[in-house]
Structures are given as structure tokens and as C-alpha cells.
Amino acid sequence: MQARDPRSPAALHAADLSPLFRNCVLQSDEHAPSHGELSAELTDHALKWGRGMVSTSMYKGEFDRMQMYLMRYGAEVSVESSTFDDFSLVHMSLRGGAEIDIDDCRLHVPEGRAVFVSPRHSLRLHCLAGSERLLLKVPNALLREVSPAVDVEDLPRSSAFLVPRLLGPQWTLLMRSLLGMLSIPSDVALNPAWVSHFERSVALFLAAHHPADTSSGMKGDLSLPHGDGVDRLALADGERRMELVLDYMRLRLGAPVSLHDLARAGCVSERTLNVLCRRFHGMSPMELLRNMRLEALRSKLLLQPDVNITAAALEFGFGHAGRLAAYYKARFHELPSETQATHH
Numbered sequence: 281m282q283a284r285d286p287r288s289p290a291a292l293h294a295a296d297l298s299p300l301f302r303n304c305v306l307q308s309d310e311h312a313p314s315h316g317e318l319s320a321e322l323t324d325h326a327l328k329w330g331r332g333m334v335s336t337s338m339y340k341g342e343f344d345r346m347q348m349y350l351m352r353y354g355a356e357v358s359v360e361s362s363t364f365d366d367f368s369l370v371h372m373s374l375r376g377g378a379e380i381d382i383d384d385c386r387l388h389v390p391e392g393r394a395v396f397v398s399p400r401h402s403l404r405l406h407c408l409a410g411s412e413r414l415l416l417k418v419p420n421a422l423l424r425e426v427s428p429a430v431d432v433e434d435l436p437r438s439s440a441f442l443v444p445r446l447l448g449p450q451w452t453l454l455m456r457s458l459l460g461m462l463s464i465p466s467d468v469a470l471n472p473a474w475v476s477h478f479e480r481s482v483a484l485f486l487a488a489h490h491p492a493d494t495s496s497g498m499k500g501d502l503s504l505p506h507g508d509g510v511d512r513l514a515l516a517d518g519e520r521r522m523e524l525v526l527d528y529m530r531l532r533l534g535a536p537v538s539l540h541d542l543a544r545a546g547c548v549s550e551r552t553l554n555v556l557c558r559r560f561h562g563m564s565p566m567e568l569l570r571n572m573r574l575e576a577l578r579s580k581l582l583l584q585p586d587v588n589i590t591a592a593a594l595e596f597g598f599g600h601a602g603r604l605a606a607y608y609k610a611r612f613h614e615l616p617s618e619t620q621a622t623h624h
């Protein structure tokens with residue numbers, strides 16, 4: 281079994297989650313009760329059940345203004361809802377990834393990643409059987425208090441964003457601290473000012489890394505007017521923008537992607553993106569995307585030697601067999617069929 285990335289929310293262990301088990305909101309193997317309880321806790325929504333046995337459980341932890349939930353459905357499920365009334369959610373895939381369609385945008389959330397969601401129009405979450413999710417319910421009023429520049433209701437880029445991979449350790453630490461607060465016995469009175477300060481710190485983490493926050497320096501197009509100008513960018517800022525682009529690539533390995541799309545994902549011009557990619561990776565953005573797709577295809581062939589090569593190639597955006605063979609051999613010094621034959 282592949283080890284989980286210690287930087288990610290999936291690095292949370294059973295011992296960390298145990299405080300949530302003190303408050304079981306729901307356990308059911310029936311469809312109707314599951315829907316009713318979940319709607320009451322979060323928002324009205326529709327559940328569409330897929331393969332597997334329904335075995336829903338929900339555990340809840342409450343703070344002053346935030347709530348945390350551990351969710352298990354058992355079966356494959358699609359959850360559909362409209363806008364949230366006055367809150368946003370941070371969804372963390374602890375076991376099994378998820379696919380989110382939000383406001384006409386599709387996100388593939390790998391196991392171990394966290395995504396902020398605040399739908400303006402619609403939301404559909406699809407989870408495979410056996411998945412496990414941690415949800416943090418954050419009042420929009422609190423997000424506005426800690427960072428007035430973030431308007432989660434109006435700005436077009438506020439619907440969803442992945443917590444940057446490089447900030448995984450900090451986010452996991454925040455979640456462990458929240459869970460630690462829940463482990464304190466109920467007869468021990470916590471200082472309300474301290475609880476409020478910690479909740480505001482969690483909200484500030486989200487607001488500070490929200491792409492719509494102008495104070496973060498991540499909004500708008502960054503142009504480099506003097507030569508390549510890349511030295512005008514702080515190293516950390518350039519790495520951060522590249523991380524946004526890499527996340528965009530990972531989530532759309534099988535979808536059509538243009539250079540313009542990648543530049544928008546990093547909030548830079550196309551020219552700047554080319555400079556950053558060559559500085560950090562030694563190649564153009566589209567070459568970087570192609571190599572990422574080739575790596576994903578090779579991994580699939582190694583893990584599933586019986587898979588149909590054509591189908592696997594199409595899954596990762598390769599529609600031309602001749603070009604794929606040339607690219608694959610140039611990178612791995614063998615053809616896809618040879619990879620299969622060697623590891624079959």
C-alpha cells in the first residue's frame with residue numbers, strides 16, 4: 281500500500297479523529313433517514329445512491345462558530361445542492377478521492393487534499409464506495425471578519441479552490457489542533473476568547489490563501505515588462521504560482537487544456553508562465569503538462585498491466601496513437617506495449 285503524504289489531511293490518524301466519535305449524529309443503513317439528517321446539519325440536497333451497501337454515519341464536533349463532521353456513506357453516492365445559505369465548507373478526502381462539479385467547473389480532489397467550496401449556483405459531489413470525508417463548516421461572516429477583501433458571495437473565483445499542496449503540513453496541524461480541542465473533557469471550561477482567537481486563525485488561513493484575496497498578491501495578471509523580469513518575482517511567489525498551475529494540471533490530466541487556461545490558473549500572463557516553467561522545470565508549460573500525462577499513463581500501465589492502452593491513453597488526453605508512441609519512447613525509452621509486456 282502506498283504511504284500517505286504526511287503533509288496532507290490524509291495524514292490524520294484514527295487517534296486524531298477519535299474525539300469526533302463522542303457525538304454520533306447519524307448511523308443508518310437506509311436511504312431516507314440519511315438524507316433527512318444530512319440536510320438538517322448542512323443544507324437541503326439530493327442524494328443519488330450508486331454501487332455498494334448504504335451504511336451512512338456522521339459524527340460532529342462543535343466549536344464556538346465552526347462545526348466539524350466526519351462523513352461515511354458506505355455506498356457510492358452523488359450529493360447535489362444549490363448555494364449554501366451563510367457558510368462555506370472545507371472538504372477533506374481522508375479515504376478515496378472525490379469529484380466536485382461546482383458552478384460549471386469540475387475539480388478532481390485526490391485522497392489527502394482539502395478543497396474550499398462556496399457554490400454560487402450549484403454543487404455536485406461524487407464519492408466512490410468506502411470513501412471517508414472530513415468537513416469543516418465555516419461561517420461566511422467569520423471569513424469576512426478576518427479578511428474583508430474576500431467576498432465569498434460576489435467574486436467569480438470564490439466558488440472553490442484547493443488548499444495548496446505546499447501548505448499541507450500547516451493545514452493538517454490546524455485540523456489536529458481543532459480535534460485536540462474536542463478531546464478536552466466537557467467539564468473543563470475553555471476560555472471563550474482563546475477559542476474565538478483559534479477559530480479566527482483557521483478562517484484567516486483560508487482567507488489568506490483564497491485566490492480572490494487581493495492582499496495575497498495572487499489576484500490579477502502579473503506582467504514582466506523588463507526583459508524576462510523573472511527576478512522581480514520573489515522566489516516564494518513564483519513557487520506559489522507554479523503550485524497553482526501544477527494543481528490545475530493534476531486535476532485536468534484528461535481534459536482539454538490550453539496555455540491560456542494554465543496562465544489563468546497561476547494568475548500570470550502566458551509570457552510569465554513560460555518564464556516560470558523554464559526557470560523551475562526547464563521546459564515549456566505544455567511540455568510539462570505532457571510529461572505529467574505520460575507519467576500518469578505509465579503508472580496506470582504498471583499498476584494495471586491488462587488495461588487497454590488506447591483507452592488508457594484517451595483517459596489522459598492522448599488521442600493520436602503515433603504521437604503518443606513517439607513521446608512515450610522519448611521519455612521512457614520503450615513503447616507503452618513494452619511497458620505492459622515487461623511488467624505483465
